[in-house]
Amino acid sequence: MAAVILSARRLTRHFGGVKAVDGVDLDLHHGEIHALIGPNGAGKTTLVGLLSGRIAMQAGTIILGGEDISRLPAHARVARGIAYTFQITSIYARLSVFDNVALAVQRHSGDLRAGTLAALARVGLDHLADQRAGTLAYGHQRLLEIAMGLALRPRLLILDEPTQGLADAEIATFKTLVRGLVPAATVLLIEHNMDVVMDLAQNITVLNSGQVLATGTPAQIRANPAVQAAYLGG
Amino acid sequence: MTRDLALHLAVILALAGLSMVLPPYHHTNTARILLLAVYAMGYNIAFGYTGLLSLGHALFFGAGMYATGLLTHHGGWSALAALPMGLLAGGALALAIGLLALRTAGVSFMIVTLMFAQAGYLTVMYFTSYTRGEEGFNLARASRVIGPLDLSQDSTRYAVALAIFGAALLGQLVLVRSRLGRVMVAMRENEDRSRMLGYDPFRVKLAALVLSGVYAGTAGAAYGVMFGYVGASFVATQFSILPLLWVLLGGAGTTLGPVLGVALMFYLIDIASSYTTAHLAVIGGALLVLVLFAPRGVLGAVRERWVRWLP
Numbered sequence: 204m205a206a207v208i209l210s211a212r213r214l215t216r217h218f219g220g221v222k223a224v225d226g227v228d229l230d231l232h233h234g235e236i237h238a239l240i241g242p243n244g245a246g247k248t249t250l251v252g253l254l255s256g257r258i259a260m261q262a263g264t265i266i267l268g269g270e271d272i273s274r275l276p277a278h279a280r281v282a283r284g285i286a287y288t289f290q291i292t293s294i295y296a297r298l299s300v301f302d303n304v305a306l307a308v309q310r311h312s313g314d315l316r317a318g319t320l321a322a323l324a325r326v327g328l329d330h331l332a333d334q335r336a337g338t339l340a341y342g343h344q345r346l347l348e349i350a351m352g353l354a355l356r357p358r359l360l361i362l363d364e365p366t367q368g369l370a371d372a373e374i375a376t377f378k379t380l381v382r383g384l385v386p387a388a389t390v391l392l393i394e395h396n397m398d399v400v401m402d403l404a405q406n407i408t409v410l411n412s413g414q415v416l417a418t419g420t421p422a423q424i425r426a427n428p429a430v431q432a433a434y435l436g437g
Numbered sequence: 438m439t440r441d442l443a444l445h446l447a448v449i450l451a452l453a454g455l456s457m458v459l460p461p462y463h464h465t466n467t468a469r470i471l472l473l474a475v476y477a478m479g480y481n482i483a484f485g486y487t488g489l490l491s492l493g494h495a496l497f498f499g500a501g502m503y504a505t506g507l508l509t510h511h512g513g514w515s516a517l518a519a520l521p522m523g524l525l526a527g528g529a530l531a532l533a534i535g536l537l538a539l540r541t542a543g544v545s546f547m548i549v550t551l552m553f554a555q556a557g558y559l560t561v562m563y564f565t566s567y568t569r570g571e572e573g574f575n576l577a578r579a580s581r582v583i584g585p586l587d588l589s590q591d592s593t594r595y596a597v598a599l600a601i602f603g604a605a606l607l608g609q610l611v612l613v614r615s616r617l618g619r620v621m622v623a624m625r626e627n628e629d630r631s632r633m634l635g636y637d638p639f640r641v642k643l644a645a646l647v648l649s650g651v652y653a654g655t656a657g658a659a660y661g662v663m664f665g666y667v668g669a670s671f672v673a674t675q676f677s678i679l680p681l682l683w684v685l686l687g688g689a690g691t692t693l694g695p696v697l698g699v700a701l702m703f704y705l706i707d708i709a710s711s712y713t714t715a716h717l718a719v720i721g722g723a724l725l726v727l728v729l730f731a732p733r734g735v736l737g738a739v740r741e742r743w744v745r746w747l748p
Binding site: 286298 | 616619620622623626627629630631632633634635636637638
């Protein structure tokens with residue numbers, strides 16, 4: 204198995220009495236697509252919030268590529284290669300599609316215009332570059348969100364329910380896109396659509412009530428009786 | 438040459454042409470408007486582009502005005518040496534206050550900046566022996582000369598004001614078209630998203646506030662030297678509110694909005710006060726109309742409806 208790119212130990216975040224994330228260990232291997240699944244309220248979004256730095260940890264450590272990033276603020280983690288795409292589309296609605304992606308592209312040197320159009324072309328939005336982002340169709344806004352994440356050229360891309368609200372044809376495009384990212388980058392995917400998960404992921408971690416219920420390959424997860432009881436519903 | 442640049446150069450040229458035809462009264466007014474527009478542009482960088490609603494910008498304007506004024510009046514500095522100190526004072530004070538105030542956001546930021554400006558005003562009042570408080574002091578004519586340029590003379594004053602305005606306007610255009618300018622707008626629009634694109638909100642906002650302070654300090658320094666007067670009314674709360682109104686009127690987040698806003702407000706007050714002593718009521722009415730029918734200001738509305746490329 205490839206080297207570990209991200210290693211999280213005993214991550215903890217409680218909100219009042221709710222143990223949203225409660226002592227979670229997670230290893231991501233270089234170049235894999237790793238899915239994070241679990242019922243609503245299992246702590247998936249909180250967990251990736253801890254990894255990306257959007258949510259402050261109460262305990263635990265995160266090692267990215269040998270470096271302890273546990274105490275770094277979110278923007279510094281992005282600079283080290285962790286990109287996060289929002290579950291609820293968070294684009295700059297009043298800016299142009301071009302500017303949305305240019306904000307990510309300009310973090311790297313090079314021709315801004317060409318780089319931005321290339322990043323848009325990867326998700327098939329280059330013909331809409333001059334349009335105001337808020338006027339895009341919902342599916343296109345989701346793709347724009349992903350394009351912004353990709354344009355950061357991350358080592359680890361965290362996709363939070365990327366296919367939510369996408370049409371079947373768009374999901375097919377999305378799957379091709381994500382497959383094309385590895386093994387250059389590593390992908391952590393929160394996803395409710397089991398077809399997408401089983402199709403894309405090499406490894407799956409199942410969360411339940413803030414704790415890891417199981418980790419393994421899609422076949423192992425399918426066969427795991429605890430997972431079936433808690434989540435897949437048999 | 439891009440159409441942005443062409444438009445801005447045309448505005449500067451038109452203002453240069455205007456100086457030849459304006460009667461003396463309006464000539465002086467326009468020189469004032471140009472310098473106040475530099476102040477308004479500074480405010481626009483913070484508020485219009487970065488979304489920092491400060492209620493304390495008079496402090497930065499005053500820092501420039503008093504740094505330069507006190508150095509020439511008491512220190513015997515020449516205007517040429519003292520003017521850059523005004524610019525520095527505005528920027529340095531913005532940096533110091535930004536380091537503290539930018540720990541807050543929204544309403545708290547408004548209150549903190551307001552309080553700092555109030556402290557600045559009280560400081561001016563406290564050191565009355567130097568500042569002569571409310572009454573202020575006049576700058577000697579001899580100290581208002583830069584080489585061959587006598588800044589107390591109308592046409593020279595206009596030319597220098599226009600030069601400063603032109604540099605500030607083009608600087609603002611370069612800024613908003615730059616990568617930093619794009620990130621500033623990103624902070625205004627969606628700070629959380631911008632953080633997740635790897636930008637440190639604190640640093641970006643601090644940079645914007647310092648630039649804003651440099652503009653305000655420059656305007657204050659130049660205003661004091663050119664009109665020969667330094668007084669506490671320029672540090673008072675009202676003078677912090679004015680740039681907000683100017684920018685809202687002309688169009689927040691547009692490069693030409695500030696100068697338009699200053700000019701409109703200046704002449705609105707001028708004309709209204711020749712008819713009624715209740716001229717502030719007229720201003721209030723005008724602002725109500727603005728908020729109801731063009732909440733993005735004059736140029737904001739123009740950009741929204743007709744000229745999408747307006748910077």
